[in-house]
Amino acid sequence: MRSLIPLTLLIAVFHTPVHAVTFPVHIQVNRNPSPSLSRRTPVPIGNIGNAQYVSNITLAGVTLPVLLDTGSSDLWVAFPQSPPAGSIKDTGKSLTLSYAVGKASGNIQTAQIQFGNYTLNDQAFLLVNDTSTFTSDIHSQGYDGLLGLGPNTGSLIGKKLSGSTGYSTLQRLFQQDKMTANYISFLLDRKSDPGEPFTGQITVSELVPGFENITSMPILDVETVNRILKGDQHWQALTDKNNGITGPDGLPIQLKSIVPNAPSGQFVAVIDSGFTFSQVPRAISDAIYGRVNGAYYDTQNEWWLVPCGQYLNVSFNFGGISYPVHPLDLVDNNFNQIDSTGKQVCIGAFQPITSAFSILGHYDMILGMSFLRNTYTLLNFGNWVGTNGSQAHPYIQLASVTNVAAARNDFIKVRLGGNDTISDAKWALLPASQMQHSPISAEEKKKAYEEKILSRWPYILFGCLMLVLILVGLCIWRCCCRRGQKEGTGGKRGFFSRKRGGVNQKRSSYVPLSTPDRSASPYPPQNAGAFAMSQQHLHEDYGRGGPGFSGHRQV
Template sequence: MRSLPLVHSFLLSFSPLSVLALSIPFSVRTPDTTHHHLPRQSSTSSVVPVGNTQNAFYYSNITLGGRQISVMLDTGSSDLWVTGSVPGAHDTGNSLTLSYSVGNAAGDVYTAPFQFDGYTVQDQAFLLVNDTSTFSTDIHAEGYDGLIGLGPNSGSSIYKKLSGDSGNSALNRIFVQNSSSDNYLTLMLSRNGDPGSQIAGQFTISSVVPGFENITNQPKLPVEKVYKLTNKDQHWQILTDKGVGIIGPDGQPINYDSIVPKAPSGQIVAVLDSGFTLPQVPRSVSDAIYGRVQGAEWSTSNQAWLVPCGQLINVTFNFGGISYPVHPLDVSSSDFGVTFSNGNSACLGTFQPISSAFSLLGEYDMILGMAFLRNIYTLIDFGNLVKGGSSSNNPYIQLLSLTNETAAVNDFISVRLNGQNLINSPQYALLPASQQQYSPETAAQKKAQYEEKVLSHWPYILSGCLVVVLLLVAYCVWRCCCRRKRLAKKKAANQQAGPTPGGSANSSYAKLPDSGSTASLAMKPMRGSTLDFNEECRGDAFARR
């Protein structure tokens, strides 16, 4: 028995979009394996095998300093880190600490010869994590000894730590060194527990898995750029089709208004991230998928829907005019050992309401993780996101559907219903829309949505405030100008009228008119004195007499 919360939250925490790593409080049943490493890849091979631990995480082998290391494949981050020792590694003198929900990945930044998919980088920078005591799990026992980020170089913490190009991500270094090759990777994930699946996990750089060349003929889906203060939050994200991005179990589109300010109306921004075990979708989307299933329960402790394992649920995503159905074994999972409130066995609804990974900056709407990625063969072209690369093309993504709907239904009947076709029986009929259940939203989640509305629109709020300030300043200037003009006009009018009688041209006062009185205004001596007034006043006014 291995703990999914540890694996899942650890994977999530390495994605730059998961500032708050998601933790899932339930376990996944896995077979007891003592050897996790894949067979050594042939030097002439152009395909890297991808291992699968009970559909919970995917890993491949790299060689670093001559040592073969099993690392998780994560399209949601951009750094390379490993544990243990690396022969011949060179210390750059830089330290780095990355904080995650399961502990801190702290260590020193080294360089060493690096090999992956037949490519070699002589001095690849990586983080050597020597102390894993803060991790809440033994990562080696979980089957991996590190992680390789497959995201854009701008998201690399090592790149930001080192000067120049020495800290560039592993894939960025490979693309720059091999300028004659195309700057793309491809990823295909296997599905354990599916007897009808013929898909093997495979990874390639600048080449296509043999037999799947048709992926290059699929629509080129532009990578949606993240327009923020920096580009460190750039993800592999694309837009769903307008109005029909997600088709629910009843065959009807699931409507949702994007939280991304610049997203076109009727379209949803989806991130493709192999670091997420469970896809993270808007709450209303998750409710639309599972809320009409008979017997469905919302599990507060698991923060997910629980459904009867025999319930076949259809979900389809549309990108670039192409439909990508999700295998019903991926829409609900029997790998987690969950039960209903009455103690009966249940299956977990894998399309989980997004909470901890919710984008407060409004950069994306949902994260399509492993449960979705198992249904497609993915090609990611880095284009001009390669630092120091020669390509001026915009990055794009191509998807090739791997799920045959008819075969998928037969697989589901075989695995979940013991070969009995009961999918159309009354007990598995969807409830009317009027009886749909809705998952509760916590106060913290409501607060996060409110904060997102503010933070994602801060450029518009700031612009509005600046406009108001400018209008106030303009109004004050206008009032001052008007007042000065009025005073100037009044002054000019007085000057044109000329001096008034008894006054000067510069005087604003006119002489009082003569009242016609003949009374003398001459002053008379006080107290009947005959002394001259001026003479009397020349003495001390306070002298004793």
């Protein structure tokens, strides 16, 4: 997926144009690294104003900074200059990739790509000429394209090209070494944080030195999460039961999941590095910011605006582990927001989910950069790749990198000028009874209604089929009852008894209509001709039916 922040905010991040990006690397080194960890070095990740994260690739001999997006699977680029002649090949296929904000349209090409120490020949990518739906000029914002880090099954380029030609970049990287585990890991750093001990970096099939303890963290199995569409694979996990999110007041935020098969008391969260602001249910965003004194909701941009000095303590809980969010990430001051009085205000970086709302009910929230800066993240593709015979489910592991006490000190230095006024009355949360609730737009109500129907269509369809079967069964049963009543009544009069002179005489056996009833009289008729004539009239009347004919005729 792609970040939802508008162009005006992105422009505010940049003060000078950037055409080529070189990122310094400061890596924590383990004093006794294992041989498997010393084969390659992590690829550095550049931080553009806490709004976007990029790494360099070399495509067709040109070095290009690209956004890193775990919510999509394809590579697209827009060369800042003319594409190098003779280094790329046109497949003759065109494609449009749609994101939460913006579309990338162009022709599918192939070229050699280098990413870190890896080199791939004939890598498929989308060559894009018009990026105006994203911003006016992506190059001035420090990137020339986007590298999708999602599963290969989500690649639209792969669906356009036959066989392995259209495989995603990560899929082909994993195929180069079938003996290693198929995972990536990454760290996202935080600008303007005096206590940040590392810079951003990403690895393929190895760990960042100094963070090896991530392998002891809980395994969050993404296959346990319900998905209606089989191909709709995301990096998603279940929060802890009845304690998925701990709010600013220290209490769990309670809310029912919109995912039909989600276990009771748990949320489905997608891990997506393409979102600057995390997208959460409106009730959760209100619970985080609605009790802040002086906070108000911006209906135009659909986020909370909060006093920049407001300290908040919120954590997300997965696998029994608490992952606190740095207060600098909860209340974001990277975009120079000014209120009507000319005073700077900050954005609540856990935004009500609107444009990215899952109409099919696949997930409750998207945890983007504002959350991922607080974890070292490992994404294991498992059997999504299918190259090394792995039958393991894909999974996520998270290691917290935010210390609550240290984060509090950072906040005091950065936002409060070094004076600890966090306990002052002006920063106290309002009573729960005075909590503000952000307004719900008509469009959002419509989406919520559609979600309730579309996410539950299998149950609705099953219910409709059962109703139809019941109605059909009732109709058949009713018809059988009526037929049985008719046959029962006619049988008593036509087959089991004869009425002669007001006296009922019981037959000893069934007698066809065309055969004389010898059981009624032991003697043959006196006039055989008359009997034959009467039988002829009988058959004529049976064939014609007649007024009141009911299928049986008394003799």
